[in-house]
Amino acid sequence: MRNQTRIGISSLIFNLDKALKICEDNKSINHIEIGIDNIFDCDILKKYKEKIKNLNLSVGIHLPMELNPCEDIEFIKQKWIEYIILLNKNLNFLDISYYNMHLGYVITNRLKKNKEKYLNNIVNFFEEISLKEKNLPITIENTYTKGGDISNVGSCVEDFTYILDCNDNISFCYDSGHDLICPSNYSLLRNKIKVVHLSDNNGMEDEHLGILNGKLRECDLQEILRLNPEFIVLEMKFEYIESSLQVLKKNYPK
Structure with missing residues (x-):
């Protein structure tokens, strides 16, 4: 990994006090x-x-899970764009390193019939943001889908190559936990990877376990570290932070 890789943890507003105490107690978190x-x-x-x-x-910001860049209803799409612009304005007291988001969700039958349409909706979504807010640092994250009436977009590398080929200003966030559930060859995007979300699980549920507490193997972790991200975020339950930092130190000695 690059020397300037920053190691972080994830938090919601409600548990920010506890997260900052963890950061205060562990100087390897920055x-x-x-x-x-x-x-x-x-x-x-x-x-x-x-x-x-x-x-x-x-500081990175994870945008709401409900946000839907592939939205087909123009009025709602514009409201999401307004939300992101307003949020960025209201966070001007911080130097935000990136805004991370998922690619959204579509009724499964519609997605199967015309996936390219929804990928183009996403491309257009980011183009409109760029016109209104230049140089907004955005990362898009791989997720998983299990079928059903609604499917998530962004559960395979092809979705991201399509979007990233259309927009040079967007970066990729690789999520190890999501990849365990819906595997894809995200190493193809290594030149676009800015953020890595590290967690582990049983391959079926997004459990947010500590590193090597689920299906993730040590050789998998070493391969992830070779992706050379700017940020590694331990996106896991707080109880696993300390042990996962020790695993990181073992696999990434300073």
Whole structure:
């Protein structure tokens, strides 16, 4: 991994106090990714500005899971774009390293019939954001889908190559836990990877276990570390943070 890779943890607003205490107690953590669901969360986050600064933490923002870049209803799509622009404006008191998001979801039968249409919706979504807010740092994350009436877009590498080929300003976030559930050859995107979400699971449920507590093998971890990301986020239950940091140190000695 590159020397400047920053090691972080993930947090939501409600457990930010506990997350920052973990960062304070462990100096190897110098990044935090915070999930923001509502604009008013920005006012809550502002109260932590000095604490984040004093801990020398870089900050990433995970946008709401409900956000749907492949939205086919124009009115709703525009509201999501407005949300992202307004959120960025309200977070101007922080130097945000990236905004991370999933690619959205579609009624399964419609997606099967015309996937390219929804991928083009996503391309257009990011083009419209770029026109309104230049240089907004966005990462898009692989996810998983299990079928049913609604399917997630972004559970295979082809979805991302299509989108990233159309937009040079977007980066990729590789999620190891999601890849365990819906495997794909994301190493093809290594030149686009900015963020890695590290967690483990049983290959069926997104359990957010610590590293090597599920199906992830040590050789898999070493391959992930060779992706050379700018940020590694331990996206797992807090109880696994310390043991996972020890595994990281073993596989990535300074």
